[in-house]
Every structure is written in C-alpha cells, then in structure tokens.
Amino acid sequence: MTTTTKKYKPGKIRERNEEIILKAAEQEFVLHGFKGTSVQAIADRAGLPKANIHYYFKNKNNLYRAVLEYITQLWNEVLSGISEDDDPATVLHEFIRTKVELSYSHPRASKLFAMEIIQGAPHIREYIRSDMRKWVRSKTKVFDAWIESGKMDPIDPVHLIFMIWSTTQHYADFETQVLTLMNRAEYEREDIDRITQMLSHIILKGCGLEVPELTKPEVQLEPTPDLVE
C-alpha cells in the first residue's frame, strides 16, 4: 500500500488548509465586511501565520471571491428542475422549505451574500446579471404558465420570488434580531418546521392555492457547518 513515492497524497495538505482558511474567512467577513476584515484576523482564527493566507490565496480579494463562489454554488442548486406540468402548490412549498432549510444550515453564507448585495454587490454584479437572471427567467416562465391557465392568482412571478427569498433569508440574516425578540438563544428543529409551515400557509393561500398537508422533510441539514461540510 504505502509505496516509497515521494509525495504521499499529493495536494492533501493544500486542500485541508484551504478549507480551514475559507471557513475562518467566511466568519470574519460576515462580522466585519470585506474592507473591515484584516488578513491577520483571518489568520488568527485559522490558527496560521498571516503569510500562509497569502501563500494559498495570493491576496485578500481572491480569498473573498473564493468564499463568494462557494455561496453562489449553493444558491444555484435551489429549485433546479421544475416544469409547468408540476403542481404549483407543491413546487412553491418545496421552494419555501428548501430556502428555510438553507437559512438554518448555512446562516453565514446567507449573511455574507446579503452584505455583499447591500453594499452594492461590487464583487458579484456579473453573477447577478447573468446566472441569477437566467435562473429567475426560467422560473418566472413556469409561474406565468400557471397564471395563464388559471392555476393561481395573477401575482407578478418576479416579485413572488423576491417574497420567498426575503421571508426565508430573513431568519438567517436577521437571526440576531429574531432570536432577541423571541427571547431565544438559538433556533431549534421545531422552530424551522413551524416557520416553514407558516410562510407556506400565508404565501400559498395568498396566491390563491390550496394549502397542502404538512409534509415531514426527507432531508434535514444540521446547523452552522456552513462553509466546508
């Protein structure tokens, strides 16, 4: 098994360290923003000397973009394949459920993405203009078909997507406010299920759809691993 080849498991160290750095970077960037985060702070959190960060990612900008890239990959997977033959209520409910689940399992990813957009999206303008716009177009096409065939109220599909994004991401982005106002330390499983049910109830009913039976989600992600599973 263990031959005498020079490099045992090549690139394994690099891979491991890059993950450690990315994880530390995500936390610092959420706490202080891109400009407000020092490479030293990331290094301290990662338990590595500052020079190693530059060795692996060359500069702060590259590191930030690497973190954002991971997040956009996550976002792209939501509601991937739907068609106008699907049931509107089922699809919308699943959309809401998945997004609430993501807010619970990857709160920091959601927060960092939100901060980037609030500040004017200087690093992901192009992503929004291309990939994200394509994603929205493909979904609105299906929603429009549902409306035309009288399956749901004539709600502008783009704004319906905004509504689902905003209500679900709110529980990740405004976590501090939500938990403080509810006098709670952290979310629990039951909270997530109740939030999903409540949002689904209002939005589906508000769109003129039948509110479906409660469905136990098949996959339940664990909280806060965020970057690097």
Added chain:
Amino acid sequence: MTTTTKKYKPGKIRERNEEIILKAAEQEFVLHGFKGTSVQAIADRAGLPKANIHYYFKNKNNLYRAVLEYITQLWNEVLSGISEDDDPATVLHEFIRTKVELSYSHPRASKLFAMEIIQGAPHIREYIRSDMRKWVRSKTKVFDAWIESGKMDPIDPVHLIFMIWSTTQHYADFETQVLTLMNRAEYEREDIDRITQMLSHIILKGCGLEVPELTKPEVQLEPTPDLVE
C-alpha cells in the same frame, strides 16, 4: 433686528456641519461597514478636513452611534397607535404601505440598519432588547386579540411582523439585486404602488382577510434624502 451681540445665530454652524457629516457618514458606513469605513473617507465626502469630524463627534464610534440613533427614531414611528377595535385589514395594509414607503424614501437607513443586525447588532443590542421588544409586544397583543375573536387566521403575530419587515425592507436592502434582475435603473412611483398592492394582497389574503380597495396614499415621501430631510 441684527444687534451687536457677539454670537449671531448661536450653534447654527454646528448644526449645519453635523448634518453634513452625518449624511456623509451614513453613505460611507453603508458602502464599507463600520470597521471598513475610514474617517478620512467621510471627511472627503463631507468636504471637510478630517480633524473637524473628530471635533464634532470626538471619535468614529460616537459618529456611528449618532447615525444609528437617527435611524431607530425613524423605525419607532411606524404603526404607532393601534387598538384591537381597529380593522385588521386596514391596519396591516397601512403597516405594509408605510414600510414600503420607508424603503423607498430612506433606503440607506434601511441598509445600514440591516448591516448592523447581520453583523450581530454589536451597537444596538440593547435597543432591540428594550424598545424594539416593547414595540413588538404592544402590536402582537392587538393581533392576538383579532385572532381570538376570529377576525383573522391564527398566524403567530411575531412571525407576521417578521414577514412584513422582511418583504418590505427587501426592496431597500437588496435594491441592487432587485433592480438588476428587473433590468431597471431605479424605482419609480408606480413600482412602489404596485409592490405595496402585491404584498398587501398576498399577506392579507394569506391571513384570511378581505383584500381592501386600492387606496391612494395621502403622503408620498421623496426618495433618497435619507438622513436629514
């Protein structure tokens, strides 16, 4: 009229300069966060030497808190006096309308507040725990009474408030994303009215309330004055 008193219009200069600085500070803090914003950048935007900022506000922290204080004052005025004798549909519609209006007239205030909370609300923890919690308690009491008397669906009032906050603030905080995806340069009056109508339709109907007739808002705020009217 103009007597020979030493100080003509005392404190007038101070008042004017503080406003200029606050306005410049708000813009910079939104763009780069608290840590990422330099006093020099604020001074440049205000057209004043850096030392003057310290003369008026002593340090960066005080300046930041002054900006936040202005914003929390704005937030406190929303939905100030309601009672369980009021009509639920009317109150909720007015709540939604006012918040959309605020997103349009004070987008930067909304953004800065959002960033502060996303980063863990380090400067306004106490405000949330006291004033904001009181505000929420007083509203949920009324909502609960409506539910108990069968006037609306049994939606958890706290989460209903979160829903209205998130959906309305989204148009200010995620302005860049919203406008890019809609392929628009900026919001116009008609957008704001349509957004209000759409949100009101879904949320009221979703809560089991009658969707009211369209009402022309009495007061229309102009966009982007933000800090300092």
Added chain:
DNA sequence: GTCTATAGATTGATAGAC
C-alpha cells in the same frame, strides 16, 4: 471653529531563512 502636521498603531503584502 478651521485646518495642518504628526504621532502611534495597524494594514496588505513580500522577502527570505528554515
């Protein structure tokens, strides 16, 4: 009240020994 000059700490990034 205004503004220049500057102190003292921290920043992003690199060189070079190990």
Added chain:
DNA sequence: GTCTATCAATCTATAGAC
C-alpha cells in the same frame, strides 16, 4: 510548505497654529 521579519501605506486620534 511554514513562518519570522519587515516595508510602505493607511488607520484613528490629537496637538497646536491660525
């Protein structure tokens, strides 16, 4: 691949002339 030492630039804040 790791890490110390260091540079030039920038940071917050202040002292003090006007």
